Amino acid sequence: MKLDFEKVNGLIPAIIQDNETNKVLMLGYMNEDALKKTQETGKVTFYSRTKERLWTKGEESGNFLNVVSIKDDCDHDTLLVKVNPVGPVCHTGADTCFEEENKENILFLKYLQQFIEKRYKEMPEGSYTTSLFQSGVNRMAQKVGEEALESVIEACNGTDERLVYEAADMLYHLIVLLTSKGLTIEDLAVELQKRHKK
Incomplete structure (x- = not known):
C-alpha cells in the first residue's frame, strides 16, 4: 500500500467492516504508527484525536477487532479494514456505531x-x-x-x-x-x- 498520509494532515479514515456479515461497524482514524501497530498486533489500533495518542480498540473493554485484511482505496487515502469483532463494537454496547445489529x-x-x-x-x-x-x-x-x-x-x-x-x-x-x-x-x-x- 502506498498511502498518502500527508493528504489529510497525517490521519487516514479507516472503515471497519465485519468480515463475516459485511456490516460497517465503525469509522476511526489511523496515522502511520497506528497502522503499523495494527499490522504488527493483528488488532485494530487508531489514533485518538481527542486523547492525542494511539488506542487499541478493546484495550479496556476486551472487545478487540481482530484484523482479517487491510486494503487502501483508489486514492490511497482511506482504508478498508475487515475484522472479526470480539463482542459489541460501540462504547454504548451496540453491535455497531451506527446502531445496527451485526448479523445477516x-x-x-x-x-x-x-x-x-x-x-x-x-x-x-x-x-x-x-x-x-x-x-x-x-x-x-x-x-x-x-x-x-x-x-x-x-x-x-x-x-x-x-x-x-x-x-x-x-x-x-x-x-x-x-x-x-x-x-x-x-x-x-x-x-x-x-x-x-x-
Whole structure:
C-alpha cells in the first residue's frame, strides 16, 4: 500500500467492516504508527484525536477487532479494514456505531454448506447427515422430493410457521444432495445470477 498520509494532515479514515456479515461497524482514524501497530498486533489500533495518542480498540473493554485484511482505496487515502469483532463494537454496547445489529441470517446458509461438506469428508458415526450420504443419491433425491411435497402441502393448507419448517428441511436435504454431487448452493446462486434480468 502506498498511502498518502500527508493528504489529510497525517490521519487516514479507516472503515471497519465485519468480515463475516459485511456490516460497517465503525469509522476511526489511523496515522502511520497506528497502522503499523495494527499490522504488527493483528488488532485494530487508531489514533485518538481527542486523547492525542494511539488506542487499541478493546484495550479496556476486551472487545478487540481482530484484523482479517487491510486494503487502501483508489486514492490511497482511506482504508478498508475487515475484522472479526470480539463482542459489541460501540462504547454504548451496540453491535455497531451506527446502531445496527451485526448479523445477516442469510449467511448461515454459507456456514451450513461448510458444515455439511465437513460431514461429507469426515463421515462421523451417528450423524444424520452421514446416514444420508451413505444412503446414496437416489435416497437423498427422494428426501428432497418428500420435503418439497410437504412444503407444498403446508403452503396450500397449512400455516406459515409449518411452511418455513418444511421448506427449511427441503433446503437442508437439497444442500446434502448437491454436496454429494460435488456442487454447492453457491452454484445455484451463480445460475440464478445468470438468469436475472434487471
